[in-house]
């Protein structure tokens with residue numbers, strides 16, 4: 001299969017980790033007889049330096065025309081004082097909006113080899129942590145009307161939170177379909193005891209659950225979810241929730257695995273076009289040192305194969321390769337522990353690529 005991938009390497013460690021993901025994708029292409037064609041587009045600070053904007057219109061068009069987009073990370077201290085309209089992160093919001101990326105999938109998996117890195121006790125980790133948060137990405141309070149002004153003689157601020165039935169239904173479908181591909185369990189997180197948006201959310205999710213009788217569905221309040229993630233994370237398979245709750249819970253969940261460098265993510269649209277990126281930032285403190293952990297980006301590339309290209313066995317082969325490399329004791333600095341073998345970013349990429357096929 002021929003696929004066009006737009007690569008947004010970005011800033012800081014972005015180019016280093018992307019190089020390793022591309023190395024692994026090239027190996028997959030060679031082993032399974034595919035052809036991946038990469039177009040590199042500047043994004044974030046490097047684009048601001050060259051063009052004065054965090055992504056150009058042509059760059060955006062290249063994303064729209066691709067079969068999928070692979071992103072490293074953007075930002076860094078050099079661009080912290082840019083005016084708000086040209087900050088590096090503006091480009092990410094623009095790409096999400098232009099590509100219609102409404103569903104953010106964040107798996108949280110604790111590799112048993114790295115259990116020591118988790119802040120949770122072994123007795124709490126129990127059967128292991130392997131959950132997926134499906135976060136609505138383009139609605140809710142982050143996209144509502146804002147107001148700051150004088151009200152009743154003092155300054156007040158409002159942020160409107162709106163959800164439409166169609167927005168809830170489409171993210172709900174992604175969650176139910178994803179649960180079907182995993183262990184068939186879905187928890188929908190809301191605050192239906194207080195919020196109207198949550199009551200509508202819950203009603204639509206219940207309607208959808210009747211179409212998916214094979215998925216074990218439950219509702220859970222957001223405050224209880226925050227607690228349960230720490231108390232017994234193994235109880236969760238797929239969690240679906242609205243934008244702000246998902247933002248907070250997915251960061252909480254990511255910490256359960258102990259290393260931000262391991263975590264991939266996918267942002268999906270109505271079609272097959274998606275954007276795939278590690279959840280961490282551009283790590284300016286270690287940029288250019290070839291010591292970053294590329295596994296979050298490599299696992300994001302695996303998600304790209306699974307969700308955008310329907311290449312399940314190829315995705316499995318990357319995940320299996322990561323597992324084998326960890327089993328053999330190879331670690332980048334962030335996950336290194338006594339008795340394991342410390343490797344550079346580029347060595348880690350080569351090790352994973354070498355295990356494919």
Ligand SMILES: NC(=O)c1ccc[n+]([C@@H]2O[C@H](COP(=O)([O-])OP(=O)(O)OC[C@H]3O[C@@H](n4cnc5c(N)ncnc54)[C@H](O)[C@@H]3O)[C@@H](O)[C@H]2O)c1
Pocket residue numbers: 013017072073074075076077089092260261262277279280281282283284285286291292293294296334
């Ligand atoms: N999606 C994105 O592009 C994205 C996301 C978050 C932050 N940012 C930006 O990144 C810049 C730095 O942000 P930050 O320092 O708050 O967060 P960060 O995730 O870049 O770094 C936090 C810490 O984790 C370490 N780290 C991160 N990724 C790692 C990896 N792959 N391997 C080893 N260690 C890793 C870093 O060295 C640092 O100590 C800021 O400009 C921020 O705005 C971008």
